[in-house]
Amino acid sequence: MRYFGKKSMMAAALLASTSMASAADVEVLHWWTSGGEAAALNVLKDDLAGQSIGWNDMPVAGGGGESAMTVLRARVTAGDPPTAVQMLGFDILDWAEEGALANLNDVAAAEGWDAVVPAALQAFAKHDGQWISAPVNVHSTNWVWANKAVLDELGIAQPTTWAEFEAAMAAVKAAGKTALAHGGQAWQEATMFDGVVLSVGGVDFYRKAFIDLDPEALGSDMMVEAFDRMATLRSYVDDNFSGRDWNLASAMVINGDAAFQIMGDWAKGEFLNAGKTPGEDFLCFRVPGSAGTVSFNSDQFAMFAVESADARASQGAMAASIMSPSFQSAFNVVKGSVPARTDVPNDDFDACGKQGMAELAAAADSDSLVGSMAHGHANRASVKNAMYDVVTAHFNGEYDSATAAEELVTAVELAQ
Ligand code: BGC
Numbered sequence: 001m002r003y004f005g006k007k008s009m010m011a012a013a014l015l016a017s018t019s020m021a022s023a024a025d026v027e028v029l030h031w032w033t034s035g036g037e038a039a040a041l042n043v044l045k046d047d048l049a050g051q052s053i054g055w056n057d058m059p060v061a062g063g064g065g066e067s068a069m070t071v072l073r074a075r076v077t078a079g080d081p082p083t084a085v086q087m088l089g090f091d092i093l094d095w096a097e098e099g100a101l102a103n104l105n106d107v108a109a110a111e112g113w114d115a116v117v118p119a120a121l122q123a124f125a126k127h128d129g130q131w132i133s134a135p136v137n138v139h140s141t142n143w144v145w146a147n148k149a150v151l152d153e154l155g156i157a158q159p160t161t162w163a164e165f166e167a168a169m170a171a172v173k174a175a176g177k178t179a180l181a182h183g184g185q186a187w188q189e190a191t192m193f194d195g196v197v198l199s200v201g202g203v204d205f206y207r208k209a210f211i212d213l214d215p216e217a218l219g220s221d222m223m224v225e226a227f228d229r230m231a232t233l234r235s236y237v238d239d240n241f242s243g244r245d246w247n248l249a250s251a252m253v254i255n256g257d258a259a260f261q262i263m264g265d266w267a268k269g270e271f272l273n274a275g276k277t278p279g280e281d282f283l284c285f286r287v288p289g290s291a292g293t294v295s296f297n298s299d300q301f302a303m304f305a306v307e308s309a310d311a312r313a314s315q316g317a318m319a320a321s322i323m324s325p326s327f328q329s330a331f332n333v334v335k336g337s338v339p340a341r342t343d344v345p346n347d348d349f350d351a352c353g354k355q356g357m358a359e360l361a362a363a364a365d366s367d368s369l370v371g372s373m374a375h376g377h378a379n380r381a382s383v384k385n386a387m388y389d390v391v392t393a394h395f396n397g398e399y400d401s402a403t404a405a406e407e408l409v410t411a412v413e414l415a416q
Pocket of ligand 1: 031032037062063064065088139266297298299375
């Protein structure tokens with residue numbers, strides 16, 4: 001299959017001719033190490049291979065990219081940045097402010113990115129009016145994944161309210177099964193917290209607390225209720241949750257060892273990779289109480305400023321490739337995410353993907369689209385990490401809910 005459209009060819013040719021160089025290998029730093037993620041990554045690798053661009057793989061495991069960002073910092077400090085780096089939200093802007101990123105304006109202009117990339121993504125892909133990264137997808141975090149056979153066997157309908165969700169988890173637990181598959185890592189707890197905060201307080205509360213960092217919202221009764229819901233979720237995880245990777249938690253739902261997982265739609269990549277079909281084997285639905293709102297994160301590839309002209313040519317070709325409509329469809333169908341441009345047909349997407357695309361567009365239209373706190377789209381890393389610490393300490397029983405809300409106010413204040 002050819003993902004490289006005519007305009008992409010022109011953009012790559014333009015970059016290549018200005019630099020008078022041939023394509024070099026790209027060294028790509030990323031955290032796509034699970035089965036589903038690797039399958040999606042192969043779509044990108046194959047696409048570049050079709051253009052004779054070699055792939056130098058630099059995987060650093062860990063959802064949310066915390067470890068990847070630590071490795072990146074070390075590489076840049078050593079004066080040896082990778083050519084292309086998977087990055088989220090505010091991390092991209094931080095690197096742009098340091099002047100470390102290449103300017104992608106030529107390829108963006110040749111490909112018309114301005115017209116097709118949603119404003120919510122441009123806010124992170126552009127800095128001072130310059131394109132500094134290529135968005136590959138839009139994920140969202142307020143999803144629940146369920147094993148359909150487990151629910152059917154217990155006569156449980158897909159829950160639509162938080163009360164129904166709690167009742168469903170109680171019924172699964174009473175039947176001797178794990179209700180909630182979870183991996184005890186701070187970013188996974190924070191990912192659940194995105195959906196829980198939306199379910200308690202809606203999009204306005206989410207914005208006040210996570211984006212505006214309003215101390216009143218952070219310490220409010222609503223926040224206490226959000227922590228109470230997290231404590232409820234904690235009571236439905238199995239004894240071995242501590243430290244478990246997210247994809248192993250997905251596997252518990254895939255194998256029928258657990259009923260539900262609250263996780264971003266990269267979890268769908270695991271179900272698909274295991275040969276499962278939405279609607280038949282598994283269900284996808286919004287965290288009960290959060291329907292109509294979408295907390296998003298977008299994986300983007302930021303290109304580091306490099307000296308070599310042929311490395312720059314490869315960066316341009318990679319950026320053009322990532323943004324071509326056919327690639328956006330092929331990649332996101334496998335990854336579980338939805339396209340980062342508004343003009344990609346939904347024909348090749350499954351039911352969950354079609355739902356995700358429609359809900360993203362509707363949320364953008366109704367001002368109900370918010371950046372994921374857990375995945376670096378609400379605030380800078382210092383604030384995000386401060387929130388992680390409180391959420392995870394509460395989840396592990398160090399704080400009661402009232403204390404956690406107070407700690408959140410203090411931690412966020414200190415982190416700014
Ligand atoms: C990324 C996803 C990735 C997930 C788990 C998120 O931060 O946006 O692409 O699949 O982490 O690794």
